[in-house]
Amino acid sequence: MASQGPVNPSHAMFDLFVQAQTCKDVKHHFTQLCRQLEIDPKDFGSFYAKLKERLNYWKAKALWTKLDKRASHEDYQQGKACTKNKCLVLGAGPCGLRVAIELSLLGAQVVLLEKRETFSRNNVLHLWPYTIYDLRELGAKKFYGKFCSGSLDHISIRQLQLVLLKVALLLGVEVHTGVEFQGLIEPSGENGWMAKLQPRSHPAAAFQFDVFISAGGGRFVPDGFKHKELRGRLAIGITANFINRHTAAETQVEEISGVARIYNQKFFQELLNETGIDLENIVYYKDDTHYFVMTAKKKSLLKKGVIKQDYNDAEQLLAPANVDYEALCNYAYDAADFSTGGGLPDLQFAQNHAGRRDVAMFDFTCMHRAENASLVKERRGKKLLIGLVGDCLVEPFWPLGTGIARGFFAAFDAAWMVRSWGNGVPHLKVLAERVYQLLSQTTPENTSKKYAAYSIDPRTRYQRVNLSAIQTHQVQHLYDVEKTHPSFKKQKESSLHMRQDSAGGSEELLKWYQKHTAGYKNVNVKDFTQSWRSGLALCALIHHFRPDLIDMSSLDESNCVHNNQLAFSILEKELGIPPVMSPNSLANTDQIDKLSMVLYLTQIQSGFALPKK
Template identity: 60%
Template structure:
């Protein structure tokens, strides 16, 4: 080998290290481009890029990362990276969930382009990681890229660092990523004049590469401001709880290293601490969390009255949006409030509390109401025009905003990414379109109820196949007829009812099967509602009119959600609306009507009631109420006596006695308010649920 060849090899090793060690989005792209140029390869060479990269980069550090990726890609689900061969996908948004989805699609052999409207990763806020998420990222080689990843007992990472890790993996696999490109909408095929044109994207700026990209799948991962049409959103709102997030510069000194973290509810302070804080500073909190990451990250729940007294909120309004609007918040007072809380809670041990800057170049502090959550009514849809079909899906916050105190954002976001990849796989394998939708929507029903306790425990067996992640999953809760509304055509023709396929696990029932199933459903409902006041289930129609029977089933499995003794059978509308809302928010079961509609009908439609109740039955039939409750509360009876996250945090804190100083560990279900990702300078009134 000549000197020039040896020099190129040494240079490629140096550039790989520089690429892996890059700490910014732009630096990552620059390092990757320089590496590719030195090796004489192009990431536009699909699908050969990854193979060429491996063959030309004979460097032990790179090979260690390749080994991780190869092990993952060897899973049978991917069919040796051919399961989605010739499938073209557009992913909107390079956040953690968009990148994670793209990585799975690349393993499946799909051609993937990501468009991201920014060119910086500046989210300092810290994400709590469920155990399976940590294992998933380890299996992708996260530790090879970011050596500090979840070292020791650490179970969190900043949004920015997570994005960088996933970006580097996506680039290595050959994902085509375009920064500073805004997705504006879909451009349907142009009809008979251009019969070969498929679905394309309306983007800004209209660069040729992406503007001319024709795709069969589009994934919306651009957050709660989702730009894809066809996804109605529902809002869930609880009692007002005002949260403040603050990021301070971490200089990584010895003094800073000695300050202990306050990890969510698991290490909550007791009542005396909050009293001392209030007396010393006037800052009145319900809880506080401190994570040490790229920044010193604090998040707290503040009482409205103290914010008014301290001059953070200028005027008291009943309307939350008006209360927390930018014009009604004194930004300087907010900074002082956050600094006082952070200083006191760390025993004044952090030597300097200088605010880190957000992507607007201003102090990274945000205040918002976290008790409002949005969820999409559906996870997918299909559009067809001029004979060209397009599969449309949502992931991440576009699909389901995590309930902020529960630390669910990335965990449920990754589960949805896997579910979306499984759907694309079914689509590419030729599964009938309505069957694809029915399966995806059935699986989506499970997502809002997932916890670290009720998902499968063998993380190394996780794949994009839902049965490896959701215990006792029924992927045919919905049948194809129930999702026909999610398939739209250019001329809106009624779609023919699909015939059951041989592979379907839910064949069309015969009349005798249907009767037997209804009888079994009725018996189960009677058992669950037995002993409840003013509840007598004798059929699947009129017995449910008052709403009490449905509330009874929910109360049987989640007594913390409904105060059954306070319900009045005469309040038909409110009883039913309460049950419908809770069932959708907590169990992922969409309502069949509104409470008002239920109150106005003489007798509920039997077919609708059967299909609605069957979802409870399929979800709960193999679980006792005690087992189900343990899955949520980890053998604690504290939550069963409370009605909201805040009262739960407070009650838990009141049951922990300790003097100020060393932290007392009280293990409970991880409830980590670390997922807030709103633009810090736009005080939102709607939380990341």
């Protein structure tokens, strides 16, 4: 007997919603479902409860069980932690959607803005084990049956956005697409903080909020945040997507989950000999498309005519006018064909959002990260908490797949911050807690493996996190208040005091380091910047606790980068503490981020202070 669809119209609409494969269809079927069930999606406080009550459908129930389990976590305080908060989230990329879900679980009113109308990114994201667990627990498999089946550990960006959009809508997030955020509007008259939007008359322009989370991706960072440039050696990334017809032959071709040159020199040498293509690494994933991401060497790109003219400056080098698109397509095609042993017949490029062959070249030479993850603005007595998540906080290096893993961590951290805000924790304390620069250190190895215990509380995920490492007066500069306000005067006095006090309030920490590095030649710990430049202080500390690990007499004070690298490597290997900055940055006083340094030293202190196993 042929299987029959549900006869109940709301059940049929729910099925269409669950199966929808475009952003437009998801929104359309959601609206239909709400209409059919007579629930107002703007009634965020009770939307999910009403939906559950009125949609008595076994397929939906399996999903409710998952979402209820998540919602019942004590961190959300029964969905009451942030009932008074109104949050504007910018960007329906994976991180914007993920943070919106958490904020709605906290009980906040959440409005999310996205300038695009479609989800069109074919590129595939590598997922760390915890993200797979997290997404499964949100019901990803109910929306996308193929989600991480067997040993698969990746998903296309658009599929991930679709899954998260559906969850967000079910939990009462108000999602607007086709609307561009153009800036914040300061409070005036009776109005609180609002957003300037394009189109101007968009209904969300009337929304007043006390929390603004930017997940605008890439280099989209709101006013007030400083960006740091981390310049490495030239790294040119190429992504390419080919149509997946899901034939038996295509199914048999094995994925390449990260072949780096150091591990497979023979493969790269053969590739070079046969095709003239010279790569540092390559990844191949099979998803909706056949997706390749690789890092290519400049010389071979010049030789193959992909880059027309050589420039030292990466921006000039990769400017569209200096790239031959046809040659780029051939380069990516040949690399894909060779690396899959010619096993993918009829390789044909998929189309990108602009209807062109989906191949692109990116510059990873210069990565950006924001100096801080949050700040508070106050105007006319109205405070606004602003947070960054995802790529606009730390730009990921795609071939390593850090985008989603660190992006979701940042989303949870931001939600934890909003929870404190909602619970009435003083604003400087909220900001101080959010300053732990552990995010860029995280790897699947050094984060907790107890995925089931992960929550928005940072202590469930990071090792050695100390939420009190930073004192409130050290983050005064993250509180932006108008000059006429009484607290501005207080803030000025406090920052003056801070400048005079080089320890910046972490005297205990400084004293501990002074005690354990005393007597070492050319070591004089007196602050959190200059004193660490040569690397000798870190080496001395290691020597103090573990003289077997370091030979102090072999070190040269002027060889700062080498000393820093040595100390970083030992601390990572012996204590499991990854560095928070490059050896070059520490050697250059202008580039030392004091707050990062305080956190790093706090971790090292607890590392050495822990009882030996």
